[in-house]
Amino acid sequence: MSKPKVGFYWCASCGGCEEAVVDLAEDILKVVEAVDIAFWPVALDFKRADVEAMKDGELAACFVNGAIRTSEQEEMAELLRKKSQLLIAFGSCSHLGGVPGLANLWDRQAIFEYVYKEAPSVTNPDGVVPQEQLKLGSNGYALTLPSFRDSVKTLDQTVEVDYYLPGCPPPVKLIANAVMAILEGKLPPKGTVLAPDKALCEECPRKPTKPDKLALKELKRPHQIQIDSEKCLLAQGLLCLGPATRSGCGAPCVSANMPCTGCLGPTSRVKDYGAKALSAIASLIDAEDEKEIAAIMEQIVDPVGTFYRYSLPASLLHRRVRNLTPGPFPKGKGRD
Amino acid sequence: MSEQWEPRIVAFFCTWCTYTAADLAGISRMTYAPNGRIIRVMCSGRMDPQFVLKALADGADGVLIGGCHPGDCHYQAGNYKALRRYTLLKRVLTEMGIEPERVRLEWISASEGDRVQKVMNEMAEQIRKLGPLQLERPLPQPLPETERGAVPLPVAGRGLRG
Ligand code: SF4
Numbered sequence: 001m002s003k004p005k006v007g008f009y010w011c012a013s014c015g016g017c018e019e020a021v022v023d024l025a026e027d028i029l030k031v032v033e034a035v036d037i038a039f040w041p042v043a044l045d046f047k048r049a050d051v052e053a054m055k056d057g058e059l060a061a062c063f064v065n066g067a068i069r070t071s072e073q074e075e076m077a078e079l080l081r082k083k084s085q086l087l088i089a090f091g092s093c094s095h096l097g098g099v100p101g102l103a104n105l106w107d108r109q110a111i112f113e114y115v116y117k118e119a120p121s122v123t124n125p126d127g128v129v130p131q132e133q134l135k136l137g138s139n140g141y142a143l144t145l146p147s148f149r150d151s152v153k154t155l156d157q158t159v160e161v162d163y164y165l166p167g168c169p170p171p172v173k174l175i176a177n178a179v180m181a182i183l184e185g186k187l188p189p190k191g192t193v194l195a196p197d198k199a200l201c202e203e204c205p206r207k208p209t210k211p212d213k214l215a216l217k218e219l220k221r222p223h224q225i226q227i228d229s230e231k232c233l234l235a236q237g238l239l240c241l242g243p244a245t246r247s248g249c250g251a252p253c254v255s256a257n258m259p260c261t262g263c264l265g266p267t268s269r270v271k272d273y274g275a276k277a278l279s280a281i282a283s284l285i286d287a288e289d290e291k292e293i294a295a296i297m298e299q300i301v302d303p304v305g306t307f308y309r310y311s312l313p314a315s316l317l318h319r320r321v322r323n324l325t326p327g328p329f330p331k332g333k334g335r336d
Numbered sequence: 337m338s339e340q341w342e343p344r345i346v347a348f349f350c351t352w353c354t355y356t357a358a359d360l361a362g363i364s365r366m367t368y369a370p371n372g373r374i375i376r377v378m379c380s381g382r383m384d385p386q387f388v389l390k391a392l393a394d395g396a397d398g399v400l401i402g403g404c405h406p407g408d409c410h411y412q413a414g415n416y417k418a419l420r421r422y423t424l425l426k427r428v429l430t431e432m433g434i435e436p437e438r439v440r441l442e443w444i445s446a447s448e449g450d451r452v453q454k455v456m457n458e459m460a461e462q463i464r465k466l467g468p469l470q471l472e473r474p475l476p477q478p479l480p481e482t483e484r485g486a487v488p489l490p491v492a493g494r495g496l497r498g
């Protein structure tokens with residue numbers, strides 16, 4: 001019997017997820033032994049045409065990392081969806097929008113203005129910004145670039161996704177488990193996030209020092225205090241998002257004296273990670289007076305960047321609202 | 337009917353105070369802006385910030401939360417909890433480009449039917465001034481994640497070796 005074919009692909013990604021595959025170390029040999037890697041542009045020389053030439057469903061599984069930002073990424077997602085029996089969103093960017101998803105606080109125009117014109121390191125006297133099409137010379141030869149969309153999307157906002165491997169990047173143990181589950185055909189129901197459905201605190205080595213009832217008068221940032229390396233970070237006033245985050249990583253950040261920033265995303269019952277994390281932290285504040293509460297909250301310098309660091313596109317609002325001026329009645333917005 | 341836009345307000349009222357006050361306002365035949373859709377909650381402390389976002393995402397132009405006065409919460413401190421979450425949520429909403437005036441928290445006791453009338457009128461007026469909340473067309477929703485522990489789907493033929 002021929003070996004099942006798998007693919008790996010990256011969209012709006014930092015490359016860390018590709019690294020995570022390599023981090024499987026010796027285990028990757030087992031994977032290579034069991035499967036035939038039919039598409040992995042970052043490591044092996046494959047082109048889009050190779051995928052286009054495949055039969056539908058020819059790939060038994062395809063792991064896609066990175067968020068969806070350009071028209072080309074949308075096309076690749078659709079192509080890989082068609083050619084794969086299982087499509088797996090790999091990493092926070094693909095799962096929830098990830099760090100690149102924070103760009104949904106701006107739009108294409110604002111991003112182009114800053115990145116190509118205003119950023120202090122940029123010299124661009126002619127104000128050149130990327131064009132989607134450029135006709136060259138008299139023969140009219142056209143150069144094209146993919147279209148850069150206004151918003152970042154998750155993979156499942158683009159095509160149907162079968163499973164999710166959470167994390168920035170996904171922990172090696174979870175990758176290995178997922179690959180084994182696929183190889184053995186022992187998969188949970190479609191749509192499952194392939195990680196335990198419990199809060200990170202449950203597997204945190206500092207859990208025994210986490211008080212049952214926390215009451216915080218002050219929120220601190222890691223550089224402001226001498227961190228006790230044994231005690232629960234939240235109890236030390238650090239914004240540790242462990243209570244709102246899915247477990248499965250083994251709490252490496254916490255073990256390295258850094259609060260959890262929530263890369264594994266929420267557990268299954270939560271729709272909007274940021275709102276849940278915000279709620280969990282706000283509930284611990286020990287103040288009843290309006291002004292005092294506001295003053296403590298002010299210590300959170302960047303609330304959206306803190307609570308939605310990995311999940312803005314997947315949030316209920318998806319992106320920043322652009323139209324701030326009252327406009328006419330918007331067409332198509334159903335009113336009862 | 338006409339295309340005339342009317343502010344759509346979702347009002348989450350605590351059953352022990354504001355909801356009863358709204359009842360009282362009704363019994364007392366007070367008239368006030370009909371823009372609120374009232375949802376009863378057991379305590380303002382039950383207000384998950386997700387409820388506010390969900391309301392806004394699904395077409396509300398404003399959200400009103402009504403709870404017991406400080407010190408009067410049936411569950412002792414639910415309203416303080418609500419106030420803390422609300423304070424932080426407002427900062428997030430502002431950064432997300434949503435005017436903070438679209439979301440309001442008020443303490444209204446069971447006997448203050450007139451306050452329900454006043455606050456609802458003010459809120460409708462406020463939202464009218466701000467205009468409709470124009471969120472982007474919602475993106476296709478992902479499949480709901482199946483609850484873990486549910487009966488697994490048959491996966492025959494889906495495994496790589498299957
Ligand atoms: S999930 Fe993290 S590691 Fe993976 S591509 Fe996104 S930013 Fe990089």
Ligand code: SF4
Nearest residue numbers: 201204232233240242
């Ligand atoms: S809050 Fe953070 S440090 Fe404390 S137990 Fe949870 S994950 Fe560990």
Ligand code: SF4
Nearest residue numbers: 249253260261263264
């Ligand atoms: S501790 Fe938090 S931020 Fe670190 S890997 Fe785990 S989930 Fe991600």
Ligand code: FES
Nearest residue numbers: 350379380404410
């Ligand atoms: S019971 Fe009314 S706010 Fe808690």
